[in-house]
Amino acid sequence: MKFLKWILLVIAVLVLAFFLGGKSYLREQTKKHSPERTATYNKNGMDLIVNYSSPFKKDRNIFGELVPYGVVWRTGANEPTTFTTGTKIKVDGMPLAAGTYSLWTRPNKNSWEIIFNSEVPDWGVTILSGGKETTRDSDWDVVEVTVPVKELPKPEESFTIHFDEGDKVYLSLSWDKTKVSVPIEH
Numbered sequence: 001m002k003f004l005k006w007i008l009l010v011i012a013v014l015v016l017a018f019f020l021g022g023k024s025y026l027r028e029q030t031k032k033h034s035p036e037r038t039a040t041y042n043k044n045g046m047d048l049i050v051n052y053s054s055p056f057k058k059d060r061n062i063f064g065e066l067v068p069y070g071v072v073w074r075t076g077a078n079e080p081t082t083f084t085t086g087t088k089i090k091v092d093g094m095p096l097a098a099g100t101y102s103l104w105t106r107p108n109k110n111s112w113e114i115i116f117n118s119e120v121p122d123w124g125v126t127i128l129s130g131g132k133e134t135t136r137d138s139d140w141d142v143v144e145v146t147v148p149v150k151e152l153p154k155p156e157e158s159f160t161i162h163f164d165e166g167d168k169v170y171l172s173l174s175w176d177k178t179k180v181s182v183p184i185e186h
Contacts, residue, residue, distance in 0.1 A: 091143050
């Protein structure tokens with residue numbers, strides 16, 4: 001009985017140590033391989049910020065393999081990608097209120113579903129699934145749009161999010177030979 005109490009005490013101390021120090025250490029280590037990046041757009045009455053972690057291709061087949069088709073993806077690495085707008089905007093014609101959202105995607109071969117969710121979970125995937133299952137709660141989805149895939153002429157080594165300007169502003173996501181662009185208006 002006394003031995004069992006000691007074992008439980010040691011386990012409790014190890015779990016506490018992980019949450020106090022180990023968790024931040026793991027985050028620091030993963031960001032060495034997938035650095036944090038920020039994309040901003042501050043024109044035409046819009047103030048947009050995207051924070052994400054950028055994994056690298058490393059000779060891997062990305063879409064359809066590393067990132068499976070038809071499955072919701074955390075859209076980057078480490079914590080979920082966040083999208084912040086300082087004003088009300090329209091995302092592919094759908095209204096999105098000012099605020100911060102987690103950005104999720106469901107890649108497919110010819111189109112992607114782009115999902116803005118009002119909840120920003122801590123890590124974005126479950127540890128027990130090895131990162132294959134997201135922690136996204138679809139009850140908090142506020143905007144979901146579908147955009148076509150464009151094939152890039154040459155592979156892009158790191159996952160990149162940026163804003164393109166044309167007839168509208170576009171939130172563009174690209175990696176490997178795939179690019180998708182989401183129209184945004186004020």
